[in-house]
Amino acid sequence: MKLFLPALMLLALGLALFSGLPVAVVLIAVAFLFGGIALVTGAMRTEEFGAIFHRIYGTLSDRDEVVYAAVPMLLFMGAVLHETGLAANLLSACARIFGRVRGGPAVATIAVGAIQAPAAGMIGASTGALALYALPALRRHGYRSADAAGLVAAAGSLGAVAPPGIMLFFVADAIGVQVPALFLAMLAPLALLLALYLAFALVRGSQPRGEGASPASLGGALLATALMVGLVALVVLGLATLSEAAALAAAGAVLAGVLHGRLSWRVLDAALRQTALLSAMVFFIFVGANVFSWVFRLLGGAEMVAAAARALGGGGQAPLAAALALVFVLGMFLDWLEIVVIALPALAAALAAAGVGGELGNAQLAGCWIGALFAIALQTSFLTPPFGYALFLVHGATRGEVPLAQVWQGALPYVVLQLLALLAVAALPDLATWLPAQVLDLSIPRGPKFSD
């Protein structure tokens, strides 16, 4: 009986979402409705109901770690790089560097996909832009449309799992692991993914066609790379907080725009507009999910999810596999943001309760491992036919010139590569945990947010 109300709450959320009303509004509304029911039936006290309001202000003004402000700053940096054309420079420079080798254009596309991390995943425009710049170049080099489209979709989604990606930020928050730790944890799995992609690019490579590198675009490429690397380094070395580093990188992007003579009021206005709209959208859902989770937990939702995880049994492997499969399936229908802020906190808490990752001996390390797995599973779901997000983006960016069926066909090999990487990280947690354990002090535990 106790599990009845949270189950009903999930069901109500699922149904109400289909109304087509904004997701954030639906989340808050369902939370208030079930909060009200619980208040009437006595399952919730009046103070607890009042605390719902505090979640709205409290979520955004976390005084302990001022990290959320990093999100609009990262978005702004990505928007400036994009609007000034410096991101496009990056691709042409990479194409020139790698143009002389077998599979070079593919390698260049993959490199750009990984470097444009903060914008990727969040802004469909970054995959769209990659499609606009890279698809014609790939075709010119003799790639079949299907192969080229699959490659662009896969490379575009790669940014989602590369630090300092926005998705990783929210995954870390949902699991209750330090953001820098997850950034570091992703480096080895990312390298593995890159190696798999590159090997595939070489095997399927086209004939080389040399073009000389132009110093101007090379400068832009180096700059964009330096911004990302510098940002992560500042945070990992403890020289700056995440939002401070993000602010420095954003300022650096503006400066780079000025130095290249590409910054105009129009560019600034477009970048600010994109940042404001995206950030409002993201944080409205984030606040909504926090309010929802708060009521869900008060109604015993955490116990319900944990009971479900225990019912699967299997000593940790089965709950983990089930959670990853669930994320993967949800990823075919929902955007990553909804999955990460709504489902992930509950799943992570359930996995922790089932003792998954306990053999790693440290909640932070277990979180790094589980976070890396979730991130790769989410990225894979972008690429999986029939509903993968990146597939639609590529199809859309070509104005339907490449049929969806061809994009699906082209993306399939990359789905296989993704699953290989996922299995490797699942089998060898060291891939995700070794680097953060070496560099960071993870002795300060920060339990799962869902249960604090």
Add this chain to the structure above:
Amino acid sequence: MERAARVLDAISAGIGRAVAWTGIPLMILAAALAPIARWIGWRTDIPLSEASTAAFLATTMATIGYAYAAGAHVRLDLVSRRFSPRLVAAVELVGTLVILLPLCALIVADGVDSAWRSFFQGERWADTGWAVQWMVRLWVPLGFVLLMAAGFAGALRALLALIRK
């Protein structure tokens, strides 16, 4: 009615843009200066991180209505895109009147109350001790008032669509 909707949209979008266009540069500037000030051992009593957080909260709250007016909030249209235009309009109208507006009103009432209490209790910023946190708290009800304006505009449009058949 269409004009009323446009005016409401313009209000929420205009204020949202004005706040974002100052808030985002301010938040970046403050957060970028903070580590530099620390590295060169400059005076530490400048509320840079507090200001950055305040700018972030103000910007986020003030732009929720703007994003609503611009149609930037995620909606799950898996099912609803098969609805007839009339059903979409009806759902929008009922959803706004029954869910969005009352919800906003509740949040605005509580937000004003919380800012009021913060003002009287003199809630302070950690690094300077200035008792100005109530101004930050006030952005929550302000933001939801703007969202109400944008929501009301959407409801008017939905009503128009229903009347015109």
